[in-house]
Amino acid sequence: xxxxxxxxxxxxxxERRALAAALAPVADADAPLSVELxxxxxxxxxxLNAKFRGVDRVTDVxxxxxxxxxxxxxxxxxxHADCFDGESLFLGxxxxxxxxxxxxxxxxGHSFGREFFYLTVHGVLHCLGYDHMTEEDKREMRLKEEEVxxxxxxxxx
Numbered sequence: 001x002x003x004x005x006x007x008x009x010x011x012x013x014x015e016r017r018a019l020a021a022a023l024a025p026v027a028d029a030d031a032p033l034s035v036e037l038x039x040x041x042x043x044x045x046x047x048l049n050a051k052f053r054g055v056d057r058v059t060d061v062x063x064x065x066x067x068x069x070x071x072x073x074x075x076x077x078x079x080h081a082d083c084f085d086g087e088s089l090f091l092g093x094x095x096x097x098x099x100x101x102x103x104x105x106x107x108x109g110h111s112f113g114r115e116f117f118y119l120t121v122h123g124v125l126h127c128l129g130y131d132h133m134t135e136e137d138k139r140e141m142r143l144k145e146e147e148v149x150x151x152x153x154x155x156x157x
Contacts, residue, residue, distance in 0.1 A: 001024045001027075002023075002024055002029040002075070003024065003032040003033065004019070004020040004024065004034075004053060005032050005033070005034045005088055006035050006037050007034060008037035008039075009039070010038070011037065014109040018119075019117065019120065021117075022148045023121065023148055025147075025151075026124075026128065027075065027128055027153070028073075028075065028127070029073075029075035029077075030074070030076050031088055032087070033075065033089040034149065035091050035093070035127065037123075038094070038095045039095050039096050040096070041097065042058045044095055045058055045059055045060075045062065045095060045097040045100070046058045046059075047145055048062055048095060049097065052064075058097065058099075059072060059097065060101060060119055061078070061101065061119040061122055062095045063092060063093070063124075063126035063127050064092050064093040064094075064095070064122070064127075065092040065129070066091060066092040066093075066126040067080050067089070067092070067105070067127075068129075068131050069129075071130065075089055090152070091124070091128070092127035093127075094119075094124060094127065095122065098155060101115045101116050101119055102115075106151055110156075117152060117154055121148045122145055125141055125144055125145065130144060
């Protein structure tokens with residue numbers, strides 16, 4: 001089990017603790033895993049999406065993993081010294097478009113909070129090496145997402 005910490009102005013201290021506890025069983029690490037969570041406008045995320053993915057449109061979430069080769073592996077500080085600051089291992093950055101999250105919450109008929117946490121969990125799982133390029137990978141990632149959301153009592157309605 002891993003300890004997670006979140007650097008973010010988007011979440012309260014209580015929300016950070018709840019998210020960290022729900023994510024803990026998903027990873028194994030010998031140091032706390034820190035995640036930067038940034039909330040941006042539609043215009044800002046469109047620019048990032050165009051620059052880093054070559055897709056010039058608004059998206060809901062982007063992930064910028066800091067480490068390679070950690071999918072389903074224990075994360076060791078000595079193996080990722082470039083991401084270890086002596087206290088925590090920097091897992092990566094997750095960027096969320098709040099406007100798009102609000103639109104999607106309405107589209108899907110659930111709360112903004114559920115959508116925001118789902119996008120956060122989705123982004124963190126990408127930083128841990130999960131992906132959804134194949135149907136099998138997609139099923140596995142969705143299962144992990146729902147497990148975390150269930151632990152936060154934010155089940156799909």
